[in-house]
Amino acid sequence: MSTIIKEEGYPYSFDWSACATCQGRCCTGESGYIYVTKIEIEKIAKLLNLDVREFVKEYLFKKGYKYSIKEIKHNDSYECIFYDRLSNGCTIYDARPLQCKTFPFWEYYKTRVDELKLECPGIKDE
Numbered sequence: 001m002s003t004i005i006k007e008e009g010y011p012y013s014f015d016w017s018a019c020a021t022c023q024g025r026c027c028t029g030e031s032g033y034i035y036v037t038k039i040e041i042e043k044i045a046k047l048l049n050l051d052v053r054e055f056v057k058e059y060l061f062k063k064g065y066k067y068s069i070k071e072i073k074h075n076d077s078y079e080c081i082f083y084d085r086l087s088n089g090c091t092i093y094d095a096r097p098l099q100c101k102t103f104p105f106w107e108y109y110k111t112r113v114d115e116l117k118l119e120c121p122g123i124k125d126e
Helices: 016-020 038-047 052-059 107-111 113-119
Strands: 004-006 012-015 060-063 066-069 071-074 077-080 123-125
Touching (some): 113 123
Antiparallel strands (some): 060 066
16 A cells, blocks of 8 residues: 555645654644644543633634634754653644645645655655
8 A cells, every 4th residue: 555645736745654653743843733623522522521712712812803822942943742751752643734735635735745745755757
């Protein structure tokens, strides 16, 4: 089975086997927003066995009219509150937001492949 993923319209492919060694660069680094929809909020709350209101209060913040997952500052880096440094993984992987599921195939990176390569060791030239 191939570990290479290719999406139409993107000038690169992605080898997901690199995720095991990169120390969560897509989950850590510069501060940013990890937006979640109402359905995603409900799924994550259910996975964590929390009431939706309790989940929102504990793990999200409002940015404009959207909700984003909180980050934790670690040294000079920020990381998603659900990133587990010990296991190098996501503690809500089965309910992670679409924004996380679709990385690295974001419109933003179509013209910024060199920037993406600095963040993600799984990026392969076509």
